[in-house]
Amino acid sequence: MPPSPFLLISIYLLNFLLLSASKSLTKPIISSPNSTHISKKFERFAESTRKSIKLESLQRSQVIFSGNTPIFSENRTFQLGFFSPGQNVRWYLGIWYASIPTPTYVWVANREKPIKNLSPATAEISENGKLVIVDQDSRTILWETSNLEKAVEFKLLEQGNLVLLNDEGKIVWQSFDFPTDTWLPGMNLSIQQCLTSWKSSSDPAPGRYSVRLNPPNYGEIALVYRNGSVGNSDSNSYTYWTTGKWNGNSFDGVPEMTIPYIYKFEFGYPFTPMAVFGYTVVSLDKGAKPPLTRFIVDHTGQLKQFTWSFQTEYWNMFWSQPDNLCRVHGLCGNLGFCSGRPWNPCKCLNGFRPVNDVSWNESDFSEGCRLEGDGNCGQNEGFEEVGVVRYEGPKVVSFSSSRSKCESECLSNCSCVGLLHNARSNLCKNLYGSLFNIQNLTLDSTIDDNLYVKVQRNNTGKKNKKKMAVFIGMICGILVILSLGTINLLHSRRRKVKKRKGDEDGVFPVTNLRVFSYKELHAVTRGFSEKLGHGGFGAVFRGELSDSSLVAVKRLERPGGGEKEFRAEVCTIGNIQHVNLVRLRGFCSEDSHRLLVYDYMPNGPLSVYLRRDGQNLSWDVRFQVAVGMARGIAYLHEECRNCIIHCDIKPENILLDQDFSAKVSDFGLAKLIGRDYSRVLATMRGTWGYVAPEWISGVAITTKADVYSYGMTLLELLGGRRNVAGPPSASGGGGGECGTEKWFFPPWAARQLIAGNVTAVVDEQLGSAYDKAEAERVGLAAVWCIQDDESMRPTMGMVVKMLEGVVEVAVPPPPKLIQALVSGDSFRGVEHIVSYGDAPRSFDDNVPTSIDLKDSQPSI
Numbered sequence: 001m002p003p004s005p006f007l008l009i010s011i012y013l014l015n016f017l018l019l020s021a022s023k024s025l026t027k028p029i030i031s032s033p034n035s036t037h038i039s040k041k042f043e044r045f046a047e048s049t050r051k052s053i054k055l056e057s058l059q060r061s062q063v064i065f066s067g068n069t070p071i072f073s074e075n076r077t078f079q080l081g082f083f084s085p086g087q088n089v090r091w092y093l094g095i096w097y098a099s100i101p102t103p104t105y106v107w108v109a110n111r112e113k114p115i116k117n118l119s120p121a122t123a124e125i126s127e128n129g130k131l132v133i134v135d136q137d138s139r140t141i142l143w144e145t146s147n148l149e150k151a152v153e154f155k156l157l158e159q160g161n162l163v164l165l166n167d168e169g170k171i172v173w174q175s176f177d178f179p180t181d182t183w184l185p186g187m188n189l190s191i192q193q194c195l196t197s198w199k200s201s202s203d204p205a206p207g208r209y210s211v212r213l214n215p216p217n218y219g220e221i222a223l224v225y226r227n228g229s230v231g232n233s234d235s236n237s238y239t240y241w242t243t244g245k246w247n248g249n250s251f252d253g254v255p256e257m258t259i260p261y262i263y264k265f266e267f268g269y270p271f272t273p274m275a276v277f278g279y280t281v282v283s284l285d286k287g288a289k290p291p292l293t294r295f296i297v298d299h300t301g302q303l304k305q306f307t308w309s310f311q312t313e314y315w316n317m318f319w320s321q322p323d324n325l326c327r328v329h330g331l332c333g334n335l336g337f338c339s340g341r342p343w344n345p346c347k348c349l350n351g352f353r354p355v356n357d358v359s360w361n362e363s364d365f366s367e368g369c370r371l372e373g374d375g376n377c378g379q380n381e382g383f384e385e386v387g388v389v390r391y392e393g394p395k396v397v398s399f400s401s402s403r404s405k406c407e408s409e410c411l412s413n414c415s416c417v418g419l420l421h422n423a424r425s426n427l428c429k430n431l432y433g434s435l436f437n438i439q440n441l442t443l444d445s446t447i448d449d450n451l452y453v454k455v456q457r458n459n460t461g462k463k464n465k466k467k468m469a470v471f472i473g474m475i476c477g478i479l480v481i482l483s484l485g486t487i488n489l490l491h492s493r494r495r496k497v498k499k500r501k502g503d504e505d506g507v508f509p510v511t512n513l514r515v516f517s518y519k520e521l522h523a524v525t526r527g528f529s530e531k532l533g534h535g536g537f538g539a540v541f542r543g544e545l546s547d548s549s550l551v552a553v554k555r556l557e558r559p560g561g562g563e564k565e566f567r568a569e570v571c572t573i574g575n576i577q578h579v580n581l582v583r584l585r586g587f588c589s590e591d592s593h594r595l596l597v598y599d600y601m602p603n604g605p606l607s608v609y610l611r612r613d614g615q616n617l618s619w620d621v622r623f624q625v626a627v628g629m630a631r632g633i634a635y636l637h638e639e640c641r642n643c644i645i646h647c648d649i650k651p652e653n654i655l656l657d658q659d660f661s662a663k664v665s666d667f668g669l670a671k672l673i674g675r676d677y678s679r680v681l682a683t684m685r686g687t688w689g690y691v692a693p694e695w696i697s698g699v700a701i702t703t704k705a706d707v708y709s710y711g712m713t714l715l716e717l718l719g720g721r722r723n724v725a726g727p728p729s730a731s732g733g734g735g736g737e738c739g740t741e742k743w744f745f746p747p748w749a750a751r752q753l754i755a756g757n758v759t760a761v762v763d764e765q766l767g768s769a770y771d772k773a774e775a776e777r778v779g780l781a782a783v784w785c786i787q788d789d790e791s792m793r794p795t796m797g798m799v800v801k802m803l804e805g806v807v808e809v810a811v812p813p814p815p816k817l818i819q820a821l822v823s824g825d826s827f828r829g830v831e832h833i834v835s836y837g838d839a840p841r842s843f844d845d846n847v848p849t850s851i852d853l854k855d856s857q858p859s860i
């Protein structure tokens with residue numbers, strides 16, 4: 001039944017009344033099950049009011065909804081409504097997922113023209129058949145669709161497409177033709193349709209980054225920076241990443257596309273102006289709904305792919321390009337330094353500060369940094385050393401001279417921003433104009449030009465100015481002292497209250513877990529001065545306790561959850577003790593600080609030994625590490641009281657103690673960090689590094705996901721190398737010396753191992769100094785662990801037995817998903833991949849030790 005205009009008018013009025021009662025967008029007042037059906041209650045209401053209402057202005061147009069009346073797609077996957085991404089000051093008409101708790105906006109109508117005041121705003125089908133957003137107070141149209149044909153009806157489809165239909169039911173306009181930053185399954189990229197990022201995390205206005213089919217050939221997809229300050233022509237576009245050319249099955253630079261998994265990509269009419277590129281999603285489990293998935297170009301210029309996990313209630317990111325955030329053109333703006341940290345990629349160099357503090361704070365760094373000081377060119381200027389860096393953008397004038405000469409030359413010209421000087425060759429490069437993407441070079445770089453940027457020295461200028469400053473300074477000082485006093489008073493009071501509270505429930509269930517104060521840990525780590533590394537959860541520092549035992553202090557970044565949850569989780573972790581697990585010694589939870597104190601592992605993470613320049617581990621050590629890791633993980637899965645899935649097994653998380661015995665670290669943290677843990681998966685090198693395929697399909701994660709990651713780690717240990725060695729990418733990622741065959745090691749290694757050729761896989765550095773039988777067991781066990789189908793993978797307890805030689809290890813079938821990655825096979829359909837008609841029996845069938853996971857499913 002199509003909605004009658006009268007009915008809609010009544011509903012509009014009802015909303016108007018209800019609106020004043022509540023303004024929360026997240027709690028819909030009227031929730032109609034689908035766009036065209038309206039619940040009985042309102043029908044009755046409509047009946048009673050139908051006759052009495054006459055509104056001139058509204059009679060001619062159909063009000064679809066106003067305020068916070070959302071409209072759902074048929075099966076409630078998506079909803080359409082007004083939303084505010086910030087502090088309810090700017091409102092937008094948009095589409096988001098109705099079925100998940102994290103607000104995720106996939107489309108925004110009026111992205112450039114926010115609604116300032118929600119209550120008088122409505123969405124209507126106007127008299128001339130367009131969808132419009134109207135401010136009822138002023139009767140002004142804020143936004144309208146561009147359809148030429150008249151629409152009489154609208155619908156929000158299950159895929160998230162808002163369509164307008166004419167009286168014959170034909171689509172005359174659809175939101176999929178006007179994408180914002182999100183590329184949903186079923187949506188096409190074409191010459192007219194490209195994606196443009198939001199301006200910042202809370203501003204949907206068009207940002208500087210776009211994804212489009214690359215002109216003039218339209219045979220590849222490119223990420224493009226648009227320079228807002230210079231019109232909108234193509235000459236202001238800068239392409240900073242491309243997929244490489246389409247080769248019929250995939251793009252040259254994205255071989256992982258060919259994995260016949262949940263995606264089906266389709267490129268119609270490539271290399272013509274009619275080109276359309278789209279994708280659909282299929283479900284891995286027959287009959288089940290495919291997972292929610294989306295690509296976006298985010299405000300930091302990366303193209304990212306996410307899949308929703310209902311289990312963890314988080315968007316897991318599985319793929320993003322460019323890999324290195326600092327390769328995004330202009331990310332940190334002029335004179336911004338890019339550190340590439342996911343949450344805080346940009347900073348201003350010493351002597352500089354953000355041009356726009358507010359947008360910098362909202363992670364829009366595009367305006368860059370400017371000199372501190374009064375900004376007068378030519379006064380009190382000097383140079384600040386930055387170091388050996390990469391950069392883009394400036395006009396470079398080279399000449400041979402001493403540094404002081406270069407400096408005086410630079411000081412004499414206001415558009416000179418700095419200079420590079422090479423002390424050995426005495427060559428100068430003076431830089432004029434803008435300086436973008438300043439970032440530290442990798443260690444193996446051969447360049448040794450040092451960058452010096454021009455800064456303003458402290459103002460030692462006019463005397464009266466100075467006097468004034470002293471005066472103001474004094475006043476400020478007094479104020480500061482006063483307020484500090486007050487704050488201190490309050491603080492100490494609060495602390496006292498806290499302390500009392502702490503004492504009450506301070507009886508800690510884990511007797512050997514020590515509670516540290518932040519001050520204590522600050523001292524223990526000597527002011528967090530000796531950084532051991534930076535993992536997905538935060539930085540790790542070396543420390544020394546008063547009893548002179550060494551510890552590793554992990555400072556968690558952005559911990560999720562409150563203090564209580566933190567303590568509960570720490571308690572769980574503290575209770576888990578095993579010779580192959582890193583021991584938690586204590587923790588600190590104070591204000592916003594969350595720190596964990598672990599035993600220090602003198603021989604560092606396993607990843608160090610996989611580097612080309614890394615120390616060689618003997619076979620005995622390797623075998624001991626392989627078994628130790630397996631025992632540690634098996635304990636987590638099967639033996640401890642509160643069993644957990646690690647979720648992030650990789651060489652970085654396997655630490656070696658003084659005897660080179662393996663200790664698994666970071667277990668239990670996935671839950672501790674709550675929703676932020678997916679970042680850990682995302683920061684690994686390459687997409688398919690250690691992540692089991694079921695992660696991407698959004699199905700429930702079991703301990704077998706850890707088994708997969710363990711298998712991948714085992715291959716690295718056996719081969720003495722990383723699994724991914726720079727794919728042969730079109731954009732010059734560098735194939736390395738490994739050859740194209742071995743850039744992604746696992747498929748090749750699996751083939752060799754299945755063929756019985758273990759010698760080819762074992763690290764060359766070992767020569768013949770290894771036990772062949774042990775190596776074979778390790779290799780075959782690894783291939784069993786990385787089977788596509790999780791039921792084919794052994795349990796960790798079984799793996800231990802396989803390695804120890806207690807059970808015979810059969811030859812596994814080849815893992816097909818990773819094989820497809822390098823062989824470039826095109827889509828063969830999912831069914832073909834998940835059914836193993838002729839495959840050997842799975843290990844689960846004859847494993848007496850495996851516990852029934854359905855009854856006691858370990859948590860994450």
Ligand SMILES: *[C@@H]1O[C@H](CO)[C@@H](O)[C@H](O)[C@H]1NC(C)=O
Pocket residue numbers: 033034036037074
């Ligand atoms: C809307 O939902 C009702 C059930 O609530 C269903 O009967 C009706 O067919 C649906 N309408 C459309 C257009 O899907």
Ligand SMILES: *[C@@H]1O[C@H](CO)[C@@H](O)[C@H](O)[C@H]1NC(C)=O
Pocket residue numbers: 074075158
């Ligand atoms: C909605 O769900 C029903 C039942 O699962 C299904 O039959 C129907 O096809 C779904 N509709 C759409 C548009 O996906």
Ligand SMILES: *[C@@H]1O[C@H](CO)[C@@H](O)[C@H](O)[C@H]1NC(C)=O
Pocket residue numbers: 176186187188268276278
């Ligand atoms: C996307 O392109 C395909 C193939 O050209 C076409 O069949 C489909 O209708 C398009 N989808 C949309 C939403 O326009």
Ligand SMILES: *[C@@H]1O[C@H](CO)[C@@H](O)[C@H](O)[C@H]1NC(C)=O
Pocket residue numbers: 227228229230238329330393434436
């Ligand atoms: C944007 O354009 C201006 C003016 O042409 C230029 O100075 C600036 O370097 C450009 N920005 C980027 C990031 O390319």
Ligand SMILES: *[C@@H]1O[C@H](CO)[C@@H](O)[C@H](O)[C@H]1NC(C)=O
Pocket residue numbers: 338339387440
């Ligand atoms: C860049 O390198 C310098 C010197 O090597 C170092 O002091 C600095 O911390 C590095 N910055 C980042 C963000 O890595």
Ligand SMILES: *[C@@H]1O[C@H](CO)[C@@H](O)[C@H](O)[C@H]1NC(C)=O
Pocket residue numbers: 357358361
């Ligand atoms: C930056 O954001 C934080 C909270 O997100 C806020 O407390 C702070 O005042 C902001 N700073 C500026 C300069 O806007």
Ligand SMILES: *[C@@H]1O[C@H](CO)[C@@H](O)[C@H](O)[C@H]1NC(C)=O
Pocket residue numbers: 395397412413414415416432
């Ligand atoms: C500063 O240097 C730039 C680049 O070399 C040059 O174009 C410009 O004319 C110079 N300005 C002055 C005032 O010397």
Ligand SMILES: *[C@@H]1O[C@H](CO)[C@@H](O)[C@H](O)[C@H]1NC(C)=O
Pocket residue numbers: 457458
């Ligand atoms: C500028 O003054 C600050 C303190 O006001 C001081 O820390 C800094 O070293 C001074 N810089 C220079 C270059 O003199």
